[in-house]
Amino acid sequence: MLKTYIKEVLISIGAMATVFMIASFINSQIFDIDFFRMLIVMGFIITTSNHIFFGLKLISHNGIINGVLQCSVMVLSAIFLPMAFGILEFKIWRIVWTVVIISILYLVAQIIVIKLQKRSLEKINEKLKENEE
Secondary structure (H helix, E strand, O other), rough: HHHHHHHHHHHHHHHHHHHHHHHHOOOOOHHHHHHHHHHHHHHHHHHHHHHHHHHOOOOOOEEEHHHHHHHHHHHHHHHHHHOOOOOOOOHHHHHHHHHHHHHHHHHHHHHHHHHHHHHHHHHHHHHHHHOOO
């Protein structure tokens, strides 16, 4: 279990480094070490909460409850970490738009994951039926 968690954290940190690299190409003013530190901390927080909610299922075994909790962790880290690292100042409209956008993106991602899981389970079931015959 620890090996899986460490692998997820390293993948998350690599993804955040890639996001930082792409963002720095688009906007050179973003090329700041505080932004990179914020992305690393955000990736670590989100990966850890994902592992707790979905890998270990410490809070609940219900996927919907775990999804709502994970979305709230993502929203709170996207709101408060940029302010904590001094990247963004407090503005209510920015917070509202951040909450709305992350919630919509998370919902779309969850729908895609559920459809992909159903499709792969259907393929596995078809192969099992073929093997039984």
